[in-house]
Amino acid sequence: MIERELTFRIMRYNPDEPEKKPHLQEFHLTEEPGMSLFVVLNKLREEQDPTLRFDFVCRASICGSCGMLVNGRPTLACKTLTKDLPDVTTLLPLPVFKLLGDLSVDTGVWFRDMSFRTESWVHTDETFDPDAPEKRMDNAVALEIYEAERCIECGCCIGGCATANIKPDFIGAAGVNRVARFMVDPRDKRTEREYFEVVGNEDGVFGCIGLMACDDNCPVGVPLRDQLAYVRRKMASAGWRYQKV
Amino acid sequence: MSRYDSFVTDVLVIGAGLAGERAAVEAATQGLNVILLSLVPPRRSHSSAAQGGMQAALGNSAMGKGDSPDVHFADTVKGSDWGCDQDVARLFVETAPIAVREMAHWGVPWTRVTKDEHVYDGKVIHEDPENAGLITARNFGGTAKWRTCYTSDGAGHTLLYTLDSMVLRLGITVHDRVEALSLIHDSERCYGAVARCLRTGELRAYTAKTTVIATGGYGRLYGASTNAIINEGSGLSLALDTGVVPLGNMEAVQFHPTGLVPSWILITEGARGDGGYLLDKNLHRFMPDYEPAKKELASRDVVSRRIMQHIRAGYGVESPYGDHVWLDIRHLGAEHINTNLREIATICKNFRGIDPVKDLIPVRPTQHYGMGGVRTNIDGQAYGLKNLFALGEAACWDLHGFNRLGGNSLAETVVAGKIIGEQIAKFTAEASLDVKSSLVEEHLHRQMDRVTRLRESRDGTEYVYDLRREMEQILSHHVGIFRSEDSLQDAVNQLSDLHERAQRLGLRGGGHGGDPELDAALRLPGMIRVAYCIAKGALARKESRGSHFREDFPHRDDANWLNRTLAYWPEGADEPELRYEPVKITESPPGDRGYGEATRGPDSAKP
Numbered sequence: 135m136i137e138r139e140l141t142f143r144i145m146r147y148n149p150d151e152p153e154k155k156p157h158l159q160e161f162h163l164t165e166e167p168g169m170s171l172f173v174v175l176n177k178l179r180e181e182q183d184p185t186l187r188f189d190f191v192c193r194a195s196i197c198g199s200c201g202m203l204v205n206g207r208p209t210l211a212c213k214t215l216t217k218d219l220p221d222v223t224t225l226l227p228l229p230v231f232k233l234l235g236d237l238s239v240d241t242g243v244w245f246r247d248m249s250f251r252t253e254s255w256v257h258t259d260e261t262f263d264p265d266a267p268e269k270r271m272d273n274a275v276a277l278e279i280y281e282a283e284r285c286i287e288c289g290c291c292i293g294g295c296a297t298a299n300i301k302p303d304f305i306g307a308a309g310v311n312r313v314a315r316f317m318v319d320p321r322d323k324r325t326e327r328e329y330f331e332v333v334g335n336e337d338g339v340f341g342c343i344g345l346m347a348c349d350d351n352c353p354v355g356v357p358l359r360d361q362l363a364y365v366r367r368k369m370a371s372a373g374w375r376y377q378k379v
Numbered sequence: 380m381s382r383y384d385s386f387v388t389d390v391l392v393i394g395a396g397l398a399g400e401r402a403a404v405e406a407a408t409q410g411l412n413v414i415l416l417s418l419v420p421p422r423r424s425h426s427s428a429a430q431g432g433m434q435a436a437l438g439n440s441a442m443g444k445g446d447s448p449d450v451h452f453a454d455t456v457k458g459s460d461w462g463c464d465q466d467v468a469r470l471f472v473e474t475a476p477i478a479v480r481e482m483a484h485w486g487v488p489w490t491r492v493t494k495d496e497h498v499y500d501g502k503v504i505h506e507d508p509e510n511a512g513l514i515t516a517r518n519f520g521g522t523a524k525w526r527t528c529y530t531s532d533g534a535g536h537t538l539l540y541t542l543d544s545m546v547l548r549l550g551i552t553v554h555d556r557v558e559a560l561s562l563i564h565d566s567e568r569c570y571g572a573v574a575r576c577l578r579t580g581e582l583r584a585y586t587a588k589t590t591v592i593a594t595g596g597y598g599r600l601y602g603a604s605t606n607a608i609i610n611e612g613s614g615l616s617l618a619l620d621t622g623v624v625p626l627g628n629m630e631a632v633q634f635h636p637t638g639l640v641p642s643w644i645l646i647t648e649g650a651r652g653d654g655g656y657l658l659d660k661n662l663h664r665f666m667p668d669y670e671p672a673k674k675e676l677a678s679r680d681v682v683s684r685r686i687m688q689h690i691r692a693g694y695g696v697e698s699p700y701g702d703h704v705w706l707d708i709r710h711l712g713a714e715h716i717n718t719n720l721r722e723i724a725t726i727c728k729n730f731r732g733i734d735p736v737k738d739l740i741p742v743r744p745t746q747h748y749g750m751g752g753v754r755t756n757i758d759g760q761a762y763g764l765k766n767l768f769a770l771g772e773a774a775c776w777d778l779h780g781f782n783r784l785g786g787n788s789l790a791e792t793v794v795a796g797k798i799i800g801e802q803i804a805k806f807t808a809e810a811s812l813d814v815k816s817s818l819v820e821e822h823l824h825r826q827m828d829r830v831t832r833l834r835e836s837r838d839g840t841e842y843v844y845d846l847r848r849e850m851e852q853i854l855s856h857h858v859g860i861f862r863s864e865d866s867l868q869d870a871v872n873q874l875s876d877l878h879e880r881a882q883r884l885g886l887r888g889g890g891h892g893g894d895p896e897l898d899a900a901l902r903l904p905g906m907i908r909v910a911y912c913i914a915k916g917a918l919a920r921k922e923s924r925g926s927h928f929r930e931d932f933p934h935r936d937d938a939n940w941l942n943r944t945l946a947y948w949p950e951g952a953d954e955p956e957l958r959y960e961p962v963k964i965t966e967s968p969p970g971d972r973g974y975g976e977a978t979r980g981p982d983s984a985k986p
Contacts (some may be wrong), residue, residue: 149580150892167699168641169728180844184896185888189419192607194644195715195729196536196722197423212749213729233399234556234578234895242555255544270512271491277718279488282784282821283540288424354725367736 141222146187148235153247159226161184163378169212171204171225188234195353198286200294201228202237210353211237228293230302241289248309252332256322274318277357281316285356289361292349307348307358310339317368321377326360326372334376337377342366383823384583388414388552389807391571391587393559394479395967396424397535397789398771399573399593400542401796402948408912413587418609421543425595425607425831426792430537430647430722432517433526433793434786435475437515439492441506442499442525448472450523453967455787458678460925460935461969462943462962466810469779469965471794478794479514479528486541489514490529490719511596517719518652519785521678521974526785527652532722535789539833540791540852556893557583559617560901562590562767563814563822566623569767570814573826573900580892582826584819588810590802592753592761592769594617600910601746602851605638605645613684614773616905618753619912622950623763625958627775627943629909630916632927633783634860636682638745641700642730646742648722648785651675653719655708657686658739662705670974677974680782680926684976685745692744698741704766705739710791712736720822734750737818744860748772748788750779750926751913754945758806759799762945766810768803770795777943780962781925826901834890834901839883844898846881850910852901853877858914863930867918874911875954881907912946912955919957922942933976937969 140163147156161178172193179186193212200211203226205219231239248254291307292298298306305312313333316322317347333339342362349359390406392399395417403413418422438446451472456463483489492515496505499518504517519527530537545566546553559572564585571586597612619625636657637646651657654702669685670677686704689695695702706725708716712960713736715725720735724798727733753769754762755776761767770776771792778791792968832838857870881904890897922936923929942959949956 148892157728168731170642176842179895183888184844184886185894187670187893187895191419191423192425192428193642194428194726195608196428197419199419215732216727239580242423245420245422246553249547251545254673260484262481264477264481266480266667268483268489268514271488272493272512273493273515276488276491277531280533280537282535283488284533286427287420319486319488321484348756 140165140216140219142178143222143224144237145226145235145255149233165216169216171214171216173202174216175211187234187237187238196286198241198288199289201290202226203228203293208293208351210288210290212232213353228289230292230298235319239243239285239342244289245287245308248312251305252309252312254312254316255282256263256298256316256319257324258321259323271320275318278318279315282311282318282356284354285311286354288353290351290353296347296349296352297341297343300327301337301341304341305333305338307362309333310342310354310365311358311361314365316321317365327376330372330376333365338377339365339369356379382652383581386414386583386585387812388412388585388587390589390803391585392591392593393443393617394593394595394771394773395421395540395553396593396595396771396790397539397542398796399426399591400546401793402591402593402800403551404542404545404549404769405797405800406804406807407551411804411807413551415546415551415553415557416585418558418577422539423732424539425610426539428607428645429534429789430645431519431649431652431654431788431905432533432534432786432902434522434526434784435479435528435790435898436472436526437476437479437514437516437528438524439510440515441504441527442518442936443516443903444655445522446526451475451526454522455778455784456967457972458782458784460782460972461941461964461967462780462924463632463965464708464757464777464910466963466967467776467957470757470798471778471791474794474798475790476925478790478797479769482538482793483514485545487537488530490531491515495501500568517649518676520651520673520676520682521784529877537739538789538793545778550845552625558613558898559901560826561822562617562621564621564764565818566621566766566897568673570818572617573822577893577898580894580897582823584823586812586819588812589807589977590767591767592767592773594689594773596749597909598749598773600906602848603638603643603855603856604746605635605643606747607626610908611902612909613902615752615767615909617950618761618769618907619908621764622948624761624767625763625945625947626909626912627751627777627945628916629751629912629946630920630927631781631925632746632858633679633748633750633911634683634744635747636679636686636744637706637742639726639731640698640703640743643745644726644730645747646706646726646740648707650706650720650723653715654711655706658705658707661694665689665694673974678782678972679785681975683860684928696741701743703741703743706734706742707739708836709737740808748783750783751775751852754761759795768799770787770799781927793797795986804975808940817893830890830897830902833884833897836885840885841880841883842887843884843903845897846877846884847903850874850878850964853915854910858917861928861930862917864918867914870914871911871918874907874914876903878907878953887945908948908955915955916944916946916957941969
């Protein structure tokens with residue numbers, strides 16, 4: 135196999151130097167077998183420009199740190215292999231999130247805020263009894279909770295969402311999925327009406343205009359379209375009853 | 380003097396993975412103010428990557444019937460090769476079932492016992508219908524019963540997300556993208572930490588009645604590691620650099636039998652626990668030849684050595700990344716692989732382009748876990764410095780001795796978090812914050828000075844990434860699975876030289892703001908000191924115990940080495956100083972593990 139010379143056009147911007155406008159910088163390197171963008175970006179930093187900023191933690195598509203736009207599409211850099219890329223690739227930071235520098239964005243703060251707004255914890259008055267056996271749960275229910283809980287908070291669904299790009303307070307598919315996670319959990323004692331208070335509005339589930347890029351872009355395959363439909367249906371009927379009361 | 384932000388709190392927890400967050404939750408529940416510092420948003424911590432599960436003797440599943448904390452205790456002590464503190468192990472096994480149930484109460488969707496029958500290793504297993512809906516368990520290496528509680532393929536992920544939901548609910552302050560650079564102390568007592576904001580590069584002073592190190596492991600000192608890239612042992616160097624706090628058993632390094640070649644991403648023990656085989660280049664299942672009783676599920680140190688032994692005997696599969704063996708889970712079937720082992724299927728597809736439903740997985744033993752860490756007593760209090768605690772992988776509590784069982788580290792995070800968190804709360808309630816501002820400024824200035832010198836390349840122009848690669852190679856080549864005198868002496872000499880060169884680092888970039896090169900340069904000298912402790916401890920220990928295997932001393936030597944290494948780095952010294960202390964034996968006198976070389980010597984097995 136002939137070795138390919140790869141070109142990466144990477145957005146550079148350091149908020150500490152606002153006088154330098156954001157721009158694309160071109161890097162070149164030789165492709166290696168099994169190369170991922172994790173390998174590429176570390177090589178570029180260590181061998182060509184030590185100031186290049188980007189985020190990786192697990193490099194195994196578990197932690198959700200490395201979401202970015204690869205040729206315009208939001209995805210995890212760690213699981214993007216160069217063999218699937220053309221000779222020239224453009225890397226941009228995820229939109230919507232605060233830019234910290236180059237490809238590094240502050241997804242952590244966004245998700246923490248979303249978690250607070252959706253009150254992402256089990257709401258219950260029961261106290262834990264250390265001497266009692268655990269409460270039983272049907273395994274099918276456990277699996278259903280886990281299906282929503284698998285979200286890794288990478289932000290790909292948000293960066294690729296038309297609504298989130300124009301409405302800064304929209305909780306997006308990740309937020310709606312989060313609500314679904316607690317709705318299916320029998321340990322959470324919130325009523326439909328309480329959930330309605332949280333997401334039954336234009337910044338919540340009714341802000342979605344149904345383009346479903348989120349469902350296409352989720353790198354871990356959370357069924358976001360189904361989750362959106364589930365929460366929307368629940369909230370529509372709750373809203374209907376709520377109005378009548 | 381430059382401006383800096385300062386923060387005051389009751390409890391400062393450095394590290395927001397499972398151990399740090401569990402301790403923080405305990406302290407906050409008891410009414411204390413807590414600040415959690417984290418290199419990354421808490422949910423991105425390496426805890427999230429634990430796919431397998433946590434051990435707790437619930438005994439709900441059919442294959443876990445008759446399990447109890449006593450059986451868990453025996454497995455843990457055996458696994459440690461009698462190197463653990465048995466009072467700690469006893470406390471741990473008794474608390475683990477409560478900790479698992481508490482996590483269920485808070486929201487973890489543990490996989491439950493079902494009434495369906497399932498097939499394991501050719502046998503049909505019937506669950507007790509009375510137990511349907513209770514928390515179930517899977518099989519893991521080195522255990523007499525099925526004891527590892529799990530959530531499909533994401534035990535660590537669901538534990539971390541649930542615990543972080545408690546941090547949110549309790550309103551605990553979290554400062555993410557912050558790195559602690561040094562502890563503020565006067566050699567008697569710890570008063571907090573100097574830290575750097577990784578967003579802006581600004582230094583900060585955190586003062587606290589109690590400081591807690593929960594920074595996780597140091598896998599990245601070895602280039603090839605299953606660990607996340609943030610696992611650089613930062614908490615260990617924080618403690619070591621005080622000059623008065625020792626690191627315990629740093630030579631005890633665990634290599635996981637199945638790292639994926641060549642990205643070294645972990646393929647969970649669940650793969651073998653659920654019935655996977657290891658095959659050699661002739662597609663022969665070789666583990667039963669070496670370990671007829673436990674086969675693929677002997678303890679990790681033993682399976683890793685048996686794989687390397689088999690490769691050395693010429694049975695490895697050749698590859699550009701070195702010889703490896705195969706992991707075969709094809710016979711488990713598509714449905715099982717795509718639910719209970721989904722993470723494996725995803726990793727194989729994304730990072731190697733193969734499908735384990737029909738393909739073999741190339742694996743090789745890879746650095747995975749450090750049994751050693753900041754030495755503490757049973758309450759989690761660090762040796763040598765008051766008002767300092769440590770827990771989780773960063774600590775040497777010492778539950779694991781010379782080899783940790785799979786499923787015991789995830790368990791340790793939340794169990795130690797619960798137990799030590801309570802001790803932290805009790806201790807802090809009685810403590811006062813009585814710190815001189817001159818002491819804080821002195822420690823701040825020392826870090827500011829380091830930053831300036833690096834930026835201006837005042838001490839030299841050594842490049843951080845070059846030195847770092849050398850450190851990784853020294854450890855990988857000389858302080859790996861098979862160890863011997865000459866090679867270890869080489870490692871010590873080279874690390875000594877490298878440590879000296881690390882005093883002459885200079886930046887190639889500007890080092891302004893949250894500059895990654897500056898982050899790395901501030902971190903590297905401490906990493907090299909930790910690496911030095913590993914190599915020197917391994918050179919000194921002239922026996923084989925658990926994961927520490929000396930080819931020149933292939934047997935355990937209880938007469939001379941039934942002890943724990945304590946590595947100190949006295950202020951101004953250019954190498955660590957080793958001392959030793961006895962291990963605590965309360966119930967189980969040293970004996971045969973029932974697997975490994977003591978039972979069947981390396982020469983006895985013929986493939």
